[in-house]
Amino acid sequence: MTGVKAPPRTDGLPPTAGLRALWTLRYGTAGLYEALEVARAGLGEVFELGFGGFRPVVVASPRALRQALFERRELFSWRPEGDPAVRLFRRSILVTDGEEHDRARAVMAPAFEPERLRQAAAVVVEVIEEELEGWPTEGRVEAVEAMRRVAWRAFERVFFGYDLRGAELERSLPGLLAALRYIGPGPWVLRGRAGRVPRRVRLLEAHVRHVVAWRREHPGEPATMLDLLLGTFDLERVRDHALTMLIAGHDTSTAQLSWALHLLARSPEWLARASREARRAPAGEGLASLGAHDLPVIDAVLKETLRLWPPIHVGGRRALRETELDGYVVRGGQRVMLSYFLAQRDAARWAAPRAFDPGRWLEGGGPPGAYTYLPFGGGPRNCIGAAFANLEARLVLARVLQRFDLAVTRRPLRGAMGATLEPRGGLLKVRRR
Template identity: 45%
Template sequence: MAPAAAWRALLALRHGLGGMLPVLEQVRQAVGDIFQITLPGFSPVFVAHPDAMRQVLVDERDDYRWRPEGDPVARLLRRGLLVTDGEEHACLRAVMEPSSRRSHFAPRCASLWRTCDRILDMWQPGRTYDMLVEMRKLALLLFEEVYFSHDLLPELDALWKPMLKALDYIGPGLWVLWGGRRNPPKAVRVLDAHLHGLIRQRRADPNPPDDLLTHLVQGLADDGLVRDQMLTMLIAGHDTSTALLAWTLYLLGKDPVWMERAQAEVRDVLGSELPTPENVGRLAVLDQVVKETLRLYPPIHVGNRFTARDVTLAGYRIPAGSRVMVSYYLVQRHPVYWDAPTGFRPERWRSDFRPAPFTYLPFGGGPRNCIGGPFAQLEARLALARILQRVDLSLERAQVQPHMGATLEPRPGVFLRVEKISVEKMGVEKRA
């Protein structure tokens, strides 16, 4: 990388990796779709070309490891699905995959509007709320309801700060320059106690519900290993949904025309119906909006890999042990593959539109794509439909920047003013 670009990257690291995205875009434009950033203790190879992505994710995936030994994510998740390789990963995925099929989780989503209403009922007309916070509350409740059959609301306050500390711990920061030797924060013990409590209750249940937690305790004898999968899914599952929901509301708030279109569709198409996995499929405008949000701001913005051996990637020789970062963010904004790549253009997602292979990967790609991606996509449509049914929203602060945390978050937040919709205007009666 050119010295000037390296200097810009180093300056961006004053605020952690959160300020790196503009630098990465500048470097890609200057030197091409595969480049290396060389900093003290941190020399990742970035990939932003679809053919090279296919090579890493599919064709030569066995040449790359997923487990980042020493990184905070491995220290926190231990033997979680996200940070295991080979046969161990295959065995864990086999246990968890049945509960991640749409045919399994969709029936469990039929009444998620009730959980949405629990959050919406707390909102006061005329007040401004940070949707990054509100959507995190909602995503945590929805995840535990579907995957653990557990009502998290009574414990939400107690788990809130420990969860934020865990996310801050695994988010990319200056630790990449001197290694991830720091142990997880003590607050993680609160999350562990919560998860182990659920495990004990489930093992003692003679008639357990058919959910992910039951599949885990029946498929894995080691409670510690069950904990690792639960924490992996809880963190990754809720945090990706938080980002997707918050970014969608931000983009709609910033574009009143699309806000009006999406809200009118929800009210016209659903009418007095409550959002369900079946009827949200009729919301074509909302589908376009969600897909475009995922293109601009993929929650999983980069895939982190390590070469297991010397490899040749798109003609470049890369030695064993190198960090390779597959940038979904960069390829999904690449001007060669996308018209108006940085613009919010939901209309591009017409029914006959198909992006070029490996240029649209908001939940990763290949055999190890995000196991919770299908649920996140359905959950987002259900939650957004209910929100747009019940409230009017207007953006109070337009200056928002993407932050490279555990997921790609809008910072400093998404501040929307809330106005409740009357039952008469909404055309929807809350049913018990």
């Protein structure tokens, strides 16, 4: 290839930047996202990371992102083999390419149609209502734990037609948490191959198999995603897709909602504005029928949350053969990290990129260009659940603010890279209104 350069490498960073990058790893790989910011400041929007044998190209420029997600997407596979997600999800929508992937996506698409989402809204409101009954009148709430229950239960009610609760939820939770730890970054990244799926994950698999068996006996109308899967695939493939969707469809929303609560609790002005808006809105069915334009401040808070802390902060790919992204060579077989996180915090394009400022989304405000804001990815393999996720987040946040006053404790809060980029450390203070 002519006129194409090798990307700059992190081992070429000046020693001070190298030390700053190392300091960001004081919490282990959970802080790796900060190291990426240091590297970008020193090397630009396309660079190669160097950690032993782990040498992915990180891309954050709109041009490179457009090429990888759209124009040249056929040159990249979605999941490098050796990735734990491949071992856990086997042959699901998230880890296959080509026709196999496209068929699965087409089978599940009807579950996300607007009419289905209208029905889903009422279910989400019921679930959040039930969950908030369990919150203290005045006390502390661990946001990630609380939001995980809401998002997991809402996902299963809407997409599996299953009412997960009580002892069954408690029994399956350790399996779910083990699965999330397993697919998150860890030493396997350096080795290039994940170890075996931990035994504890069987608690989650058993739950999924139980729900699948139950739904076969109790098919419902209209067909849920699970009915669509059961009508098309054999039971092993249904297991793969159902497990994948359960994780992709709730862990992301868990992260977004818990960040939104923490960020609001730390921002008195936006907390007051969002609470006022929520408290003017109806509850119950009336709330379920509201769209994003009816709750513009809450919508802006959620968009800004996704900008600052995108739950899926990076799209992992592998180049199938040598190619070029934004003028830089990518070797055949090389891992590529599409950094949505860096793109959304780029000081050359976003004003005050590290500030939580929902105002940038109000009064016609939006992203500073195409492929600069990608919380749901981009191109034909963007997030299939984005519309549901937006609806769910809006209703949950509005209902929490209708029923509770929020404040923060002094415990420090930071981001941690697990299966998603989620808030860790901080506790929320809540008081029932």
